[in-house]
Amino acid sequence: MTATPVATPLLTATDVTIERGGRGLVSGLSLQVMPGEIWQVEGVNGSGKTSLLRVLSGLSRYGYDGQVERAVPLLYLGHRSAVKPLLSPLENLRLHPGGEGDHTDSDIERALAAVGLAGFEDNLAGTLSAGQQRRINLARLYLSPCPLWILDEPFTAIDREGVLALEQRFAQHAQAGGAIVCTSHQPLNVQASVSRLSLDRERAA
Amino acid sequence: MTATPVATPLLTATDVTIERGGRGLVSGLSLQVMPGEIWQVEGVNGSGKTSLLRVLSGLSRYGYDGQVERAVPLLYLGHRSAVKPLLSPLENLRLHPGGEGDHTDSDIERALAAVGLAGFEDNLAGTLSAGQQRRINLARLYLSPCPLWILDEPFTAIDREGVLALEQRFAQHAQAGGAIVCTSHQPLNVQASVSRLSLDRERAA
């Protein structure tokens, strides 16, 4: 990376308060996500991780207080994986509605190989296993030009080797100046410093 | 338990061969699941764990070779969790289509408390978080009278404490003479002996 005089935050949340169904989930959270940072949002089931990530990514535009500023394009991968069972993995990515980049087929094939789907490029996604379908979506981590990733439990249904490979990719992305906000119930083993944000504390308060 | 002269297997699979989309997944597998046993089926994504479990549970009635005999009623929990978003957790269990036992409401409330859903009994399931919805389904592990459990990645989306509690329940079930066949990408920490069945080896062969 070229030397930037002052690094600007990729994502700034100021005094965010989220309430759902009469329960306060997040109160007065302020957060700055700088390039190179990895944030892991932690909390028990129902503590508000998904709700927070949807607010940060801009999918929830109402139902919260506070400001969120996103300085750069972002990639959001949620609980649902936007994979069409009737398209092959290759077509799924080639015709993806995310529309954030222009990829050649060989780019996509390389990304699919990186998530262990080499050889499955042309099977219909609907015939793949649960983990393989999630992997199609995760291939976007090898394709997307977005510097900021917001990932909601990216390791769901992924086997151990798959998790290792993804953790490497996380470190690589952080090193290249990107930033990641993710949730996971397992500890992250990344070769980079991981900041933790626990929502349990908030709830207890 | 009363002393039984010879323990009969709860589930017997003989020479099971499964093929999907032209790929051999399982070949010539023979398996006897005895009371008190816990089997963990392992394998990378797409190795055939789900396919095998569906054959063992009787959901796939065609598309495989070999015999499977189920000596007792079984409880199958799959990737999809049979939870109705428009019903509360309490109603979901009270009106469950599984129909294997007759439970009072206080039974159900106790089971829901055991999976950490105390206080959420009457919220609509659709408003709960991903993990909480899975937990509704897992409450059946505290309710069902079935001695044989077949569980496909029961820990998906469950937080760490939740996993611990489930592992305790597993041990308890095995001690009481039940048996479990489950898949998980994480190692099982159960106070009982766990037999492993790896599908990767099969595939390599």
Place this chain on the structure above:
Amino acid sequence: MWSFFHKLGSPPWLYSIAGTILRWLLPITLVVLVAGAVWGLLYTPPDFRQGNSYRIMYIHVPTAVVALAGYYVMAIAGAISLIWRMKMADVAMRAAAPIGAMLTFLALVTGAIWGKPTWGTWWEWDARITSMLVLFFLYLGVMVLYDAYDNKEAAGRACAVLSLVGTVNIPIIYKSVDWWYSLHQPASIKFTGESTIDSSMLYPLLLMIVAFYALYTCCLLMNMRTELLRREARTGWVRRLIVEEGKG
């Protein structure tokens, strides 16, 4: 008897026996078909009212008759495949559907073509015509359902269920449509042939019906052979077959 049943379940045997039957039946069918067509089209007197246009009857009536019978062939095959789990019945059912649909379609089209000179319209909501159209939709349903399933084994069983449901319904549909038509004041149009058909026209017609039954059987057997090859593409006997064909 049992061994015959057993053999029926064996794809290579079925494939070869179908081939043998075809070798005899196909030439005979063609001869009868040509004979019937020539007799009907060239050597019968013109109808006193319809002139020569009635000659389309020699295609229309056989197709209509066989199309109806074809549904029962399909349904019986479906029942066998459901009850005895016989894959070959599945193959037969799969093979029967498109032929039946095609024949029904032909009956509809020839009927429409015939209707123009005789009734002055292409289409008439007559009881038999309407129920033929419903039959066409039943056939289409089976074909489309088969295509909709990715898993062809499941597709076969689903279609078997559907065609069985259809068999219960076909008599009901026919009865009710017939009855529906007589409820409303019948239109002025009647099938001309019904009672007045002359024996000089009848015999070639009967010959054509026989020819179409034979043709149906040929198409069925040919379709079954193709379907067998497609399903068993990866088994030993098909590979051996390909090698032999290559040599021969």
Place this chain on the structure above:
Amino acid sequence: MNTLPTVAFMRRLLRRQLLLALRSPVDVANPLIFFGMVIVLFPIGLGPDPVILARFAPGILWIVALLSSLLTSDALFRSDFDDGSLEQLLLSPQPLYLSVLSYVLAHWLITGLLLALMAPLFAIMLGLAVQAIAPLVASLALGTAVLSLVGCIGASLTVSLRRGGMLIALLVLPLYVPVLIFGSAAVQAAVDGFSVLPYLAILAAMLSLGIALAPFAIAAGLRIGIDA
């Protein structure tokens, strides 16, 4: 093991379906609203001549009721398939024949019966003769039960197909034809002052046949769908 008596299980399933329907009351009202709105389309599409409308009212009412029933039957098993409830139902130790009957009954109560009860309103709007209204209700109540049975067969055969939306129409509409004929004939007979009993008897016969046979087909369809 304290197993659940089958009748209790059937009642449980029925309660479940009805509760789900009541939770989204829109869904209960929808077939009715659809029925009403499509009936309103007819005067717009065919012209507002009251004599003509009254003459064709039996046919129009029956066609629209049939479409309403068709369109709701598609969703009958789909959400249960998508969320895995159907797997649980098939694994349950209870007889599938009877479980499936509960589903059909729930469908009929929510759409068929309600439609039959609402139909007089629209019949009057279309100018149907007064003496034909009771036969309309009776024929709809009987006939929609047959439609529900047949519709459920279609729904079970298409449940595992991703976008079955209209495929079910192809499978099921031809089978609806006899019901439409006898149903509208019953109403027409009443308009013309003839006895409706023969028609209702035929509908009832179809219903008995349907209750005896359809659940087998539905159960088979569901098993196939789960397997596919």
Place this chain on the structure above:
Amino acid sequence: MNTLPTVAFMRRLLRRQLLLALRSPVDVANPLIFFGMVIVLFPIGLGPDPVILARFAPGILWIVALLSSLLTSDALFRSDFDDGSLEQLLLSPQPLYLSVLSYVLAHWLITGLLLALMAPLFAIMLGLAVQAIAPLVASLALGTAVLSLVGCIGASLTVSLRRGGMLIALLVLPLYVPVLIFGSAAVQAAVDGFSVLPYLAILAAMLSLGIALAPFAIAAGLRIGIDA
């Protein structure tokens, strides 16, 4: 960043929708089959009298085309919502107005245009006058485009509701009424030997208005649906 040009993205979305449709060819054929089958129901329900049928043909054809379009528009965004594709579309840096137009265009190509092209067959079966057939095709082609736009608004508003199946009918049918009126009037005019151009011009005007405004409503509906 090598961002994707908007036109390329629109083409990509269009290709995606068409490919999905072609992957299940059943789905493409289905609205057509539905169209055909429901048209068959009319003679059965109303009686086979050719004069009456011919007289009602414009209205029947238009009502059934409208139902076909309605029933397919419901599914337009639903699977994309269920599997999360819609979230991705909303997060995409591309203008939503145009993305949404691609969806509408795909829907029209798959249902409206195909229906218009198939309609002459059924028109002949109902005995529609020959000189009215070309106007029928033209009015259907124009009118179904409006129906697709309006239907997509309804689909976007109901996408997050679990069983929207028929709610969309309630929202959308009142808006369909003008199209039905002018569409069937165009065909009727042709039957009666009058000029159809005024009617087609009105349909075209509605279409321009729809193209200009509907995408805003659809985009807003989708944002609301994702948020709910």
